Amino acid sequence: MPALSPTMEVGTIVKWLKKEGDTVHPGDYLCDIETDKNVNSMDTEEEGILAKILVAEGTSNVAIGSLIALIVEEGSDYRNVQIPAEAGPSAPSSGEVTVPDASTSTAQAADNKSSTLLSPAVRVLLEQHNLNINDIIGSGHHGRVLKGDLLKVVAGDKTLIRISKPASIDAKPKSPGDITVASPKSTTKPISTTPPTLPSKNTFTDLELNNMRKTIARRLLESKQSTPHAYATVDCRMDEVLQLRKNLAKENVKVSVNDFLIKAIAVTLKNVPEVNATWAGDSVKFLQNIDISVAVATPNGLITPIVKSAASKGLMDISNDIKDLASRAREGKLQLDEFQGGSFT
Secondary structure (H helix, E strand, O other): OOOOOOOOOEEEEEOOOOOOEEEEEEOOEEEEEEOOOOOEEEEOOOOOEEEEOOOOOOOEEEEEEOOOOOOOHHHHHHOOOOOOOOHHHOOOOOOOOOOOOOHHHHHHHHHHHHHHOOOOOHHHHOOOOOOOOOHHOOHHHHHOOOOOHHHHHOOOOOOOOOOOOOOOOOOOOOOOOHHOOOOOOOOOOOOOOOOOOOOOOOOOOOOOOHHHHHHHHHHHHHHHOOOOOOOOOOOOHHHHHHHHHHHHHHOOOOOOHHHHHHHHHHHHHOOOHHOOOEOOOOEEEEEOOOEEEEEEEOOOOOOEEEEOOOOHOOOHHHHHHHHHHHHHEEEOOOOOHHOOOOOEE
16 A cells, blocks of 8 residues: 555545456556545556455555455466465455554555655665665655656666765654544445434534545644634735626626735745745755646545745746646546645645
8 A cells, every 4th residue: 555645544446447467567546445535546666466455445454564465476276376474374355454563554654755655666675775764865756756757776877876875854653643543344435414304413424534524623733722713904905806807807808806915925925935935844945936726625524735836937837727727626537736835825
């Protein structure tokens, strides 16, 4: 089970796109995985045969790093493949996968946040050659370390080795209480947005949450508990913005107030680069790009697709980007880099 988002700790196997015995090539999608953010397709860097599916469709709470399938080389007898001991005595057919203890889970989460996604081949090479993932410059998206990068390092290529190891920016490990185990009846059925009808005043109905809504609830609770109740009054000259919108509309240029705000925020971050930064646990990371995350409500919960390089875009470009991103967000078709890594929300 890969880490498909920076905050992901467990995932749900929604659907297998390959079946046992299928030939797979690098870039092929193996399965759809529901994270705390979205449903994403997991691809592979391996070439061979999908020999064994160890975690069935609909299984939730699968911990990061757990074995979910086996791939063997072409020509191998995939029907008689030996299942590693770490997979357990038998493969689960439905229901929940046990979440490891807190120390194991948080350690895996920390490792994954540094590389976003480690393929099985990368993990094996790291272990075999005693390499540290943080010492290697990845050529993949957002610095992801690929199998080819490790093969070059093993072959003696020094250009992919960091000269000085940066300070760790992993977030502070979570307490055991932050790891939630879903009830055995957890499924991947769509969550209805209509509140359930209560039979009577003295009874109640449990509405089970998907991974995204669990994360939203946890983050809101953390924010409520840690943020002081401070309020400020801002003199916002929106009358001029509204008048400008009307003038543009007469020229058949339709933009929203939200588009103006995105542009204003982006220009502000360009003028005050100290604000264009993120807190990385024990350090501040200053960002070069000005990418604005915009909250979009979907049937499964809230997600924040990103308007990239917003400071250099015009209002119409921003408006068109938002319409496209919002539409694909509601359909669950956003790519990972389209909702991860924004500098301001």
